[in-house]
Amino acid sequence: MSTDVVDLILADHRRFEELFRGLRDRSADRTTLLGELSALLVAHAEAEESEVYPALKRYKKVDDDEVDHGAEEHAEGHQALLALLEVGDTASEEWEDKLEELVEALNHHVDEEERTILNDARSEVADDRRAELGRRFVEVRQERLDDDCGDIAYVRRLAKETADRID
Template sequence: MATDVVELILADHRRFEELFRALRDRTSDRGALLGELSALLVAHAEAEESEVYPALRRFKKVDDDEIDHGAEEHAEGHQALLSLLEVRDTASQEWEDKLEDLVKALSHHVDEEERTILNDARDTVPDQRRAELGKAFTKARGDRLNADCGSITHVRTLVNTP
């Protein structure tokens, strides 16, 4: 199992993409898939913000503005996620529209984060430190998943906290 924080984050990004493809399939169990996506997305963002982003600020070649922007995009993603979670009918056009809003927001964030923060981290942060960050990220993400962080109640709290 990978311990490099960059590889772990990239693996989550690929899982988001898989879940989006499955969520677009009208024959899938959209409710269950959305529950998985919500939990993973929130746990991932919270683990990045608590463990990874603060540590990366210490490296000169990792742009602090990009880290701040990444956190802002997490907040935008949480808002789009909440909008989707609030739609009850997974077969409705409203649900489809909200899903596409979430896909657009998250795809934009993933692309930017991979091109800037993660590439800089791969080039700048020593292997051992990336492994340490990977362990901290994995633990924080697991703790958040165990705390039911993807529940609509928790997502509402994230969105409504200034």
């Protein structure tokens, strides 16, 4: 398994897509899939913001505005995730609507992040530095997962703490 932070982030992005496909399947165990998505999404965002984004902002050829915008989009994602988690009935139309809002927000973020921040990181940040960032990213992500960061109470607190980032 690669330790390159770009590869690790991209692998999480592909996992989000797999989980969304599962969540759209009405015959799937949506509760279990949502729990996995919630935990991974929160852990991923927090690891990016604590380890990756601050480091990338120090590189002149990585766009600081895009990095800041990525953090804003994480906050939007936390709001959309919380809205989905708060709908109790996974078979309801409201749940379907909230799922699509989360999918749309996350797909938008992933697309922008991959085209801007991650492309810049791959071309401008040395391999050994990307590997070090990858190790730190994995470490923080695992710490958050171990803290049950996908729990609704955790997501509720995070959404409240980051609400001021949203334009």
